[in-house]
Amino acid sequence: MTAAAVFDQVVKTYPTGLLRRGGVPALRGVSLTVPAGQVFGLLGPNRAGKTTLIKLLLSLCRPTSGAVTRLGAPLADRGTLGRVGYMHENHAFPRYLSASELLRFYGGLSGAPAGALGGRVAALVERVGLADRQAEPIARFSKGMVQRLGLAQALLNDPDLLILDEPTEGLDLFGRQLLRAVVRERRAAGKTVLLVSHVLTEVQELCDSAAVLVAGRVAFTGTLAELLRDPESGAARTLEAALQRLYQPEAA
Numbered sequence: 001m002t003a004a005a006v007f008d009q010v011v012k013t014y015p016t017g018l019l020r021r022g023g024v025p026a027l028r029g030v031s032l033t034v035p036a037g038q039v040f041g042l043l044g045p046n047r048a049g050k051t052t053l054i055k056l057l058l059s060l061c062r063p064t065s066g067a068v069t070r071l072g073a074p075l076a077d078r079g080t081l082g083r084v085g086y087m088h089e090n091h092a093f094p095r096y097l098s099a100s101e102l103l104r105f106y107g108g109l110s111g112a113p114a115g116a117l118g119g120r121v122a123a124l125v126e127r128v129g130l131a132d133r134q135a136e137p138i139a140r141f142s143k144g145m146v147q148r149l150g151l152a153q154a155l156l157n158d159p160d161l162l163i164l165d166e167p168t169e170g171l172d173l174f175g176r177q178l179l180r181a182v183v184r185e186r187r188a189a190g191k192t193v194l195l196v197s198h199v200l201t202e203v204q205e206l207c208d209s210a211a212v213l214v215a216g217r218v219a220f221t222g223t224l225a226e227l228l229r230d231p232e233s234g235a236a237r238t239l240e241a242a243l244q245r246l247y248q249p250e251a252a
């Protein structure tokens, strides 16, 4: 398989109004490919449509028109959802559960065999640095600890496609180092990571390729090296300069 996800002319309009006749256009004909085995950055200013694109990949909504392929199959094939992991910036886990209880619960939901689950949970709490706190209720966790738990939850099924939505929000220096290490491990294992982030150093350090969405359209898609090259002069540019140009083409 060469693509973890393919978006082909995808339009998504959210219906609005009492009779649902109005509509908010979120994606306006998006075509892009997330190559398998890479770290792929999804960038764009607020309201660009990044979350909508992720919701489509997670089968949380359907395209108004166009087609999406997830891990080689159309979205309607729900079987591929079990091979996706998802970590987002604001987890709201049941606060009365302990970290290991929560992971066993989610692991059970994801269909992991009960025999293998204990070992997997133990390895994951160790990997995210929560082994010594795994028996405590989540209510006592700091935001960074909840983020670490969110990462462990997203890795439970050893996903072929890991979606990280602003994953370093709330993480301290060590948490950020951990996240970067995990992303590199996934790539080394041949897995795909889709990273949504506004932290440019992180994007530059981790991503092999990227797409930039602006107002529901693809403003750029290609390798990071291509993104960092000025298309007119061919000279190297910073990621910030590249994005500034793409986000506000009229001001460039």
Ligand SMILES: Nc1ncnc2c1ncn2[C@@H]1O[C@H](COP(=O)(O)OP(=O)(O)OP(=O)(O)O)[C@@H](O)[C@H]1O
Pocket (backbone or CB within 6 Å): 014, 015, 016, 024, 025, 026, 044, 045, 046, 047, 048, 049, 050, 051, 052, 053
């Ligand atoms: N459920 C919804 N109903 C109506 N409009 C929506 C809904 N979800 C998103 N939108 C609109 O769709 C557009 C794209 O939103 P989306 O959340 O996908 O962007 P985003 O790039 O993730 O933004 P941000 O960086 O601010 O999180 C925005 O105009 C937003 O207001």
